[in-house]
Amino acid sequence: MLTADRVDGVVFAGAPSERSPGDRKPRFAVGEAVCTRNRHPRGHTRLPRYARGRVGVIWRIHGCHVFPDSNAMGGGEDPQFLYGVRFSAAELWGEDAEAPGDSLCLDLWEPYLERP
C-alpha cells in the first residue's frame, strides 16, 4: 500500500524493482548471443510471442530485478538478472521485415534465455 508521504516519489520516479543478487553472478555477458526459450506459460510473462525462439545479442545487464512471471502469480519476487537484448528486424519478422536492418531491444529476464 502506497502511503501519502511516498506518493510523489513513486509516481514521478517509479517503485524500484532492482534487488540484491547476493552472491549470484549473471549467466550471460554483454556481447553474447542468446536464444529466447519457446515457452507458452498460462501465467504472466514479459516475453512477447513474437520474440520466442529468437536469437539476439546482450547489449546491457540491468542488474537483478523482481521476476514478474513469479511476482504476478503469488510466487514472490524471485529476483533474476535482467538483460537488454537486441534483435534484428530480420530475425523477428523474416523476409517480411519492413526494414530488415532495423533492430529492436527487449528487456528480458535470465530464465527466458539460453545459449543458442
Next chain:
Amino acid sequence: MDGIHDLGGMHGFGRIEREANEPVFHQPWEARAFAHEFVIGANIDEGRHAIERLDPVTYLSASYYARWQLAHERLLIEKGVVDAAEIEARIARLKAEEA
C-alpha cells in the same frame, strides 16, 4: 499467457494515433483509476496479469484506463475485499444518482 494483450506484430489494427498535446488524463475518473493501482493491495505484475486476463472482447473494447479499472475490480473480488454484487450495487446507485 498467450492472450489478446500480446499484440506485438499483429496486422489489422491500423496506425497508432498520436494526439497532439495529449493530456495525462482525458477524464477525471482516469486519475482515480490510476491512483487505485497503488492502494488495492496488488503488486504491479498482478495488475498487469489481471488486465491480460480480461476476456478478449472486453480487452479490445475498453480504453486504457477502463482496462485498469476492470482489472482492479477483478483483483479486489479475487482478494476477497469486495464481492461482485457490491460492485454492481455501487454502479446501480451511481447510475441512479446521475439520472
